[in-house]
Amino acid sequence: EAGVAQSPRYKIIEKRQSVAFWCNPISGHATLYWYQQILGQGPKLLIQFQNNGVVDDSQLPKDRFSAERLKGVDSTLKIQPAKLEDSAVYLCASSKQSNYGYTFGSGTRLTVV
Amino acid sequence: AQSVSQHNHHVILSEAASLELGCNYSYGGTVNLFWYVQYPGQHLQLLLKYFSGDPLVKGIKGFEAEFIKSKFSFNLRKPSVQWSDTAEYFCAVNEDSGYALNFGKGTSLLVTP
Numbered sequence: 001e002a003g004v005a006q007s008p009r010y011k012i013i014e015k016r017q018s019v020a021f022w023c024n025p026i027s028g029h030a031t032l033y034w035y036q037q038i039l040g041q042g043p044k045l046l047i048q049f050q051n052n053g054v055v056d057d058s059q060l061p062k063d064r065f066s067a068e069r070l071k072g073v074d075s076t077l078k079i080q081p082a083k084l085e086d087s088a089v090y091l092c093a094s095s096k097q098s099n100y101g102y103t104f105g106s107g108t109r110l111t112v113v
Numbered sequence: 114a115q116s117v118s119q120h121n122h123h124v125i126l127s128e129a130a131s132l133e134l135g136c137n138y139s140y141g142g143t144v145n146l147f148w149y150v151q152y153p154g155q156h157l158q159l160l161l162k163y164f165s166g167d168p169l170v171k172g173i174k175g176f177e178a179e180f181i182k183s184k185f186s187f188n189l190r191k192p193s194v195q196w197s198d199t200a201e202y203f204c205a206v207n208e209d210s211g212y213a214l215n216f217g218k219g220t221s222l223l224v225t226p
Contacts, residue, residue, distance in 0.1 A: 033213055042117075042203050042216035043157070056213060091157070101147055102214065104157040 002026065004105035006092050012111045018080035021108045025073070025094030031055075033102065034067055034077050035091040043091055049075065082112045115140050117206050119217035126194050126224050134189040134220050136204030143209035146187040148178055149216075151201040160202075163187065174198070199224045 005024040013019050025032050030051050035043035046065065048055040052072040060067065064083070069075040079086055089109050093102035120135035138144065148160040161172025168180040178189045187204060201221050205214040 035216075040218075042119075042205075042218045043214075045213045045215070048213045093157075101159045101162050103159075104149075106156045 004092055004094055004103050006090075006105035006108055008108055009106065010109050010111075012113060013082055015084055015112050016081040018078065019082055019110060020076050020078045021090050021092075021110075023075045023077070023092030023105060025075075025092070026103055029094035029096055029103075030072070031095045031097065032069055032075050033091075033093045033095075034075070035093065037089045037091055037107070039088070046077070046090075079110075082110075084112050086110060087112045115206075115208075115215060117204055117215050117217040119202075119204050119220050121220045122218065123221045124223070126222070128196055128224055128226055129193050130224075132189070132191040132194045132198070132222070134202055134204075134222075136187045136189065136217060138185050138187070138204075138206045140185075140206060140208060144206050145209060146178070146180060147205040147214065148172065148176070148187075148189050149203045149205060151203065151219075153200065157203070160189070194222075194224045196224050196226055198222060 007022050032049045034046040036046050037043040046060045047057040047067045049069045052069050067077045089107040091107045092105045095102045116139045118137045146163040149157045150160050151157050160176050161170050163170045163180045171177045176191050180187050201219045203219045204217040207214045
């Protein structure tokens, strides 16, 4: 089966600019996650979707981050405006059920300068 | 607060040495436990998982982990490491009620020839 697709792979922006990341999960996977992985740390959950509904966005900085999964398939994560501390790898993952292991995408490495 | 702790941040071993990476969690209820590996330049991959049953679980590439409920631990082991095991290893936990995975900070393993 095809894996979790993410784009772009790399992005460099200046602070205060906006950026968007795209994720296409494995077909049939109802649950989709966005994680932020700062260098030297483990992934931190930003948001969890079940189909097109939000299950958990408690750690999403909602003043600058937004995410949507309109048709219950692919998803976009947006940052506006970006800060230096947003430099990280943004990982998308999907699973058939929310208590199963995930399949991760390759991630988008964001550098904010 | 619920947390996942990985005791060793950096481990250096010679080839053929035995490996044990510690992982402890602080969750009160039923949990699912995972170990993920991230090889240099690659995405996170599932090594093994524990949901229930035999507390000794075997994963890919000769890795195994033991769930000790009384110690809230899920340590990863391999009897003889290879140079190709050089990677970042992450322990992750979620509650059986379907919440997202909570990751530890990771352990960087370097295996020298």
